[in-house]
Amino acid sequence: MGDSACVPSSAAAIPAKRATSRPRHSALVRVTHWITTLSFLALLVTGVEILISHPRFYWGEAGNALTPPLFKLPIPASRSSVPTGYGYVLPDQNGWSRYLHFQAAWVAVLTGLLYVISILFTGHLRRDLLPSRSDRSWRAFSTAIADRLRFKRASESEAWSYNLLQRLTYLFVIFVLFPLVIWTGLAMSPAVASVFPSAVSVLGGQQSARTIHFFVSVFLVLFLLIHVVMICLAGFRDRMRAMITGRAGAYRERT
Numbered sequence: 001m002g003d004s005a006c007v008p009s010s011a012a013a014i015p016a017k018r019a020t021s022r023p024r025h026s027a028l029v030r031v032t033h034w035i036t037t038l039s040f041l042a043l044l045v046t047g048v049e050i051l052i053s054h055p056r057f058y059w060g061e062a063g064n065a066l067t068p069p070l071f072k073l074p075i076p077a078s079r080s081s082v083p084t085g086y087g088y089v090l091p092d093q094n095g096w097s098r099y100l101h102f103q104a105a106w107v108a109v110l111t112g113l114l115y116v117i118s119i120l121f122t123g124h125l126r127r128d129l130l131p132s133r134s135d136r137s138w139r140a141f142s143t144a145i146a147d148r149l150r151f152k153r154a155s156e157s158e159a160w161s162y163n164l165l166q167r168l169t170y171l172f173v174i175f176v177l178f179p180l181v182i183w184t185g186l187a188m189s190p191a192v193a194s195v196f197p198s199a200v201s202v203l204g205g206q207q208s209a210r211t212i213h214f215f216v217s218v219f220l221v222l223f224l225l226i227h228v229v230m231i232c233l234a235g236f237r238d239r240m241r242a243m244i245t246g247r248a249g250a251y252r253e254r255t
Contacts (some may be wrong), residue, residue, distance in 0.1 A: 018088030023246030029124065030243055032115040039111065040224070042104035047217060049097035052078045052090055068111060070211060109182055116174070128162060129171055135164045169223070177220055184213035 008133040025033070044243065056063070065068070065082050069121070076086035078094065119125040137209045144164040186192045187209035203209045231239045241247065 009065070016146065024242040025116075025246050026122070026124070027246065028118050028122075029115070030246060033109050033243060034107060035111045039108035041106045042100060045215075046097040046101035046104065048094045049078075050101060051214070052076075053081050053092065053094040054079065055084065056082065057211045058207035059204060060129070060207050063207040063210075105182070105185060112174075112178055119189075123153060129167050129174075131164055131167050142166055148207065168228065171225055173220070177216055177223070181213060181216045181220065184209040188213065 051073070052075065054065075055075050055077055056065075056069040057071055057167070058067060059070045060111065073087070075084070076088060076090050077084045078090040078092040080089050119129065135144075141164060147163070187203055188206055193200045193206060200206055200209060203212060
């Protein structure tokens with residue numbers, strides 16, 4: 001799902017002619033990547049619309065306009081009953097945004113499950129995402145960070161693998177952030193809370209789940225922005241071609 005920007009570390013042994021042997025990204029990886037991208041953008045837009053209806057956050061089980069907030073965003077609301085300090089309200093788009101948010105969430109969940117199952121059975125997880133033995137050291141980690149801070153250009157062979165930071169980031173997003181944002185999203189549902197109350201109580205309550213959901217979403221947006229920036233630095237045209245057609249473009253050394 002998040003396999004576009006390829007600026008790797010342990011790919012020196014990969015031959016340059018590999019670009020003509022097999023696709024850089026499999027068809028399943030490419031399809032799930034773009035479906036997830038569209039779903040996430042839909043979730044982002046609708047999530048902002050839902051947030052505007054009540055830009056106040058609480059901790060615990062209950063929270064409303066009469067409850068002191070844990071914190072609040074300095075933006076106007078789309079409902080006059082929510083105190084924000086502004087003398088006007090924004091247009092209320094809460095109806096369609098909640099419906100589309102729910103639909104896009106299920107598309108993202110099903111696509112994510114398909115992706116996870118595929119990487120487990122095709123070897124993509126072990127081959128491309130889990131750090132290699134040579135990368136499991138502080139020296140490798142510090143070198144990867146230094147290379148990124150220097151905006152070091154990837155070599156030709158490195159276009160076929162991920163560096164250590166990419167692997168760790170993708171693993172964290174796939175197996176921590178995405179499950180957590182799904183869990184907290186479901187925990188806000190009264191239907192889920194009635195059937196699986198422990199799934200809500202372990203988070204501290206429905207309002208706590210909403211607050212955690214907000215911060216996890218912010219982290220995912222930051223990941224998306226950094227992901228796009230790294231794609232541009234690594235070569236936007238070649239990385240986009242690889243994620244659309246599966247083939248990496250010809251390497252061009254930066255002068």
